């Protein structure tokens with residue numbers, strides 16, 4: 001998911017430069033019709049190449065992700081429900097402490113207030129071994145997302161808030177990447193996507 005997203009964005013950005021900006025300058029600087037046509041054909045060729053390259057990247061990533069999905073599915077031994085509203089989120093079960101937990105696009109959607117977000121981080125932390133890894137993926141500066149015809153609440157927060165929240169919940173951040181939004185859609189209004197790898201303090 002991360003790779004597809006980044007590669008998709010770079011591809012869009014470079015094609016905008018090649019076709020849009022070069023084309024605009026051409027009209028202003030043109031010395032003759034033939035030169036205009038040649039350059040314009042070159043830029044069409046570049047756009048076509050870019051499209052082909054993007055398709056190849058997309059297909060390659062899709063294959064990789066199918067393989068990764070199969071690997072994860074075959075490694076999963078149990079699937080359990082959990083409820084972050086409960087102090088023990090897997091109640092009534094009690095499990096040995098985990099090596100790693102991944103939370104993707106979840107806390108943004110279910111937290112009503114910022115206190116909820118930090119409370120949920122603490123609940124995840126309780127399930128982890130000291131030193132265990134926590135991978136957190138979320139959308140920054142979002143106010144809503146859409147499911148079908150319903151426009152649903154999302155909590156609006158920034159990177160600074162998450163950094164402080166993770167610290168309060170007993171995590172140390174090993175890596176944090178924040179990517180600017182590339183998608184063009186009004187289904188949701190997030191501005192950035194954030195990827196964090198952290199570990200529970202010893």
Ligand SMILES: C[S@@+](CC[C@H](N)C(=O)[O-])C[C@H]1O[C@@H](n2cnc3c(N)ncnc32)[C@H](O)[C@@H]1O
Nearest residue numbers: 082083084085086089103104105106107109110
């Ligand atoms: C936007 S979806 C994200 C699903 C998934 N993480 C993904 O990336 O596709 C939000 C999810 O939060 C779950 N959810 C809502 N309330 C919850 C709670 N109290 N505890 C745990 N999960 C909850 C919903 O069932 C839903 O699957």
